[in-house]
Amino acid sequence: MVSIIFLSTIIIFAIALLATNESASKANNNIILGVTLPYGHLDDILVKNIVAKYKKLSRLLILIFVVISIPTLLIKNYTSFYMAYTFICIAALLYFNHKLYIKYFKELFTLKKNNNWFLGTKRIVSVDTKVSRIKNKMPVSKFYFIPSFIISFIPILMVITSKKYFNASSIFVSLIPLLLIVPFLYLYKSYSSKRSVVYSQNTEINLYCNYLHKRLWSRCWIIIASITAITNVLTVLYTLNIYSNTILFIINIALYTIVSLFLIISTHKKIREEQNTLSIASENPIYTDDDDYWEKGYYYNPNDTRVSVEKRIGYGFTFNMANKKAKLMTFIIYGLTISLVLFLSIMFIIFDTSEFKLTIDGDTAKISAPVYGYSFNINDVKEVKKIDTLPRGPRTNGASTDRYNLGNYNLNNYGKSKMYVYNENPPFIVIKLDNMYVFLNGKTKDATERYYNMLLERIK
Template structure:
């Protein structure tokens, strides 16, 4: 039941994105796959074949994407894990959904240049300046790897006197990872140059830029892993080694961030290869398609408009050549991460933390639970009852799954209530305060009865 709330939005997003991209197989306003073509081009057999292949590609993509949702059904008893998987699925789905479109956009653009299907004013984009800049890009110095190495060594030294073997392994594992990433850095730095064009300058530019991008990646990953080691060391020394929330977030970060970074750099290098290899060494003949990178990203430094009509899908998109456009795009990504990470952390913690009720010496009842701690004097209690069922209601600020409900709720005939309950483990302790009900139970009915007896005895004193 928990996963139903996750599967529904996933299916809605899946349907919307898939329909949007499948519609691109049909030309609109003389634009196919983000490429402007003259009317006669749509009768060309090569274009028709591209349209057929495009539909097949997205059909296969749709089947694979839909199948990749099935793990949510197996995580029905682990809401936080299902939520993490959903966020990962969303990120992967949105990113990969563009890849077939980009591939067919590139093939169509190549066909357009081969058959001189330019629309409107033609112009030549000179790339010799860009080639010279890329040729002179320097690979990062190997000495930068001293930063993660020193961090790892510092952790090893700090843990020498400690008996906890995990502390020692934190620094050692970090140092080993730094060495492994340095080996990758060295291998990519010395990799054999590839031939992309008959022009040596273009080959040199692509190879040199690729080496630089990969060198930045391996160094960044080494520094990232060393900072993860610092976090792990802090958790262990702080006595929180059993904190499941911290460890699961760490595992997800360590596993997914490097994979995402590798995928990003790989596609960046591929994009550079495609954009330069098609040139004649001096320039590229183009029209207004020049301003649409991969057919979907608008980049026009001559246009001061921040928002422009989208070429694919509906609505508008930002002009990435403007400062405001960059702030909107990257700011939106940062905002999404800032919302998702705390939400995921809270979900993991909710799945692995139970509310704890106890009475202090001054007869104050306290309920400990992350973000929803609550306390009240026993003298404020108007009534305490033990009930076998719960009234219906809705959540106003809290968390609720098929197994538990914690936080602020509004209940039928009771009004405002604070719930700290396991839904399928009656009985429930109803504590009536002034204008508020507090409802609590333990997963063990006997424990709930014992808590009720203790509170009732205090109330009747």
Template sequence: MIGVIIILIATNIMVVGCVHYAFWQYGKYQNNRVLGVTLKEQYQEPEVQKIVSEYKRVFKRLMIAGYITSFLVMVPFDWYVSIWLIMYLVWMFGIIALVQWLYVKYHKKLYALKKQKGWVCGKTVNEITIDTRLSAIKNKMPLSVWCFVPSILIVALPLANSNFRAYLIGDWETALLLIGCVVLVKAAYILIYYLYSKRKSVVYSQNSEINIACNRISKRGFSLFFMAASTVDSISWLVLFWEQIELEYISMVSIGIFVVIQMGIVAGMIYTIYYIKKKRNQILRDDKTCYMVDEDEYWASGFYCNPNDNRLFVAERDNGLNVTFNMAKKSAKVISWGTIIGTLALLVWISVECLQFDFVEPTYVVGENFQVQYSPYPLTVEYDEIESVELVEELPDVKMSKDNGAATDQYSIGKFRVRNQGRYHLYVYHGYSPIVKIKTRDAMIYFNSKMEGVAEECYQEILGKMEAE
């Protein structure tokens, strides 16, 4: 329990830390921009300074609240899991939404001031600058997509193990879940790499050599990071695979190692962004022919919206690795709203399922067959499949690994597995006895109820039905 809480607190701090880093950058005056608004010497104006310092002040307070609540949100962890989960989701999405709202609010305030004053900074928004020498070699800048082959081979290594292949065949549901996760993660890495490689080249200067050097550092650096991150990520999955094959469950230590490695990848990403910015600034420092482009009009709402741009994805202006949608395109709106609505629907569904675990008990029906009526994990057993039924006082003292379900201090519900014994279906509330144990040809079923007499009654009825068969 303590281990899980520590891992979750570490994850919370990491989430708040990432939000802190990303949005703190907006308050800094860099690349001639602050709060997403392009300014030159106007940055020194007292009105601008006032808006920026106000943003920084409110943002700091919000982040302090974020770090404190990273711990506080774990307090109800030991109460009802469903209530905690709902609070946790509200907390996490609340922090991200609040920070985004704060940024958009101050961005609009500063942009309104710029419009009101009529400040123009650099080339107009409608001009696109192209460097033919840069564009001609842009595809040679990132590392080749073949660099992802080692990471795919590493994660496919377990397939060479006969135990793993037997495990895949024997427990295809869990195997499918694990393999599905790995395939999704690897596909995500390659997709991000692809989108980043196809990003528009940036013309910083009237000097092609400088443009090539800046773009090469950024494209080569990020593609190297994606390749290294994908390889390290594959190694972290190997740890989980190995334990799942050898021990048939995944321990908290392995999950801890996995989380630490993933945190390392996030740290690597932050370092890569920092390093590339530093190198780029070094190159541009002495260049007197730097271009300054004022495309604030396209970012006026805080999101990119340019009807003249045919691209669906564009690079974020201030955050090195991010890409964002061009909201002027219909498909971008459909994907954005679809993702938001889909995510909300998924979260509501997960919350409802978890509320059922905490507040709705399964119904046991002894009729033509034995049924457990419980929407997350319904079960039907024919009487001729049952080998034995008995009443026991507690669950057997064996190490159970959860395939799918919920296991807390208060209950164990769902599909579990015990090494060399096969599948267990549990509907057990801890601290309540007796428990009915049913042994079938290919699984064990344990169930009880918080209500007195229910388990005994079911036991007698099942026994009667078995004798009648």
């Protein structure tokens, strides 16, 4: 299952990146491949050739990326391998995809400069006062986020009102749906408060284009937030083993991803098509030409006080790297992301390569395991038995993969428990103590039998 999850992540990422690259190769108003061109030159044969080469190579790059991801299906049961390999593949794809985009952006920008295809005055600053007065009335009301927050509180209430699930780890897990609504609230605010754009000297066209942008994007983020809340509640219930249907869990994640991508892509497409149609039809369009600020592959405009601006290609916002706050935020985001990836990779490498071992020294039994090792007095053992099937129950903290379960659990019919088990190697030893159970086995059946006999000899 772990391999399927990681491979699915790679495929979904590839599809999202493909959609972004395809949007770059299609004219957005008079911008294509991030370069601003006069409308009359968008269909120039030289422009089309550059765009065609970019599309071909970007598709080939993504295809290669998917193919080299196949090894995630060949090596089983090692989460650290899947995680490290997936992160490396995604990082490599992002790097080479960016390099490819920069190459053809510069090629098209050079063509533009050589042919003097500029739009006259640079960076015309125009304000349509009527549009500015009513811009805050254009987005869908932020109060439509309330259902998302209400749904996200469901797992929190379940955990804090249940003795079985009330612990620090479960409380943290239950907060995740609520926390994941915040980014969509930020996106809603960013798109809704975006500076009004003047497309034409015709106020009606400006009103409609700005209304379309703010209305549809605000609606999009509200709908996705609601879907996210429902999906994450189901994910938390699965994580806590309140329901255990793995197929339903996978379908839940897959549907969420597909629907969310569809909403984002279709919203972007509808807005772009409508705005392009109106801009081209306008008798008095207003053009801006600020390609110089995007020439480095990102937005760098010391004359712009904004921290972030809408991306020229793809979806969402990007930072203005000429702004000190934006630089700091970028470094923080990249630093936290890299630190988290390294931390998780190292932890799972330790988990995957270590072995659960039982030793007895005098009256002390010690189970060696990474992070969650445990010792107990042999005289506190009430019962030792072997079972062939592991009970289910929520993990309060620890690590669970297809290969092993490690850490603290609250198991059905047992209650508070510690697990040091290899899932595909029954039987499992159950050690009953005063206030908990310990589940243990070895990497081999011989090791399990040896641990079992050691315990039986000492408690007789």
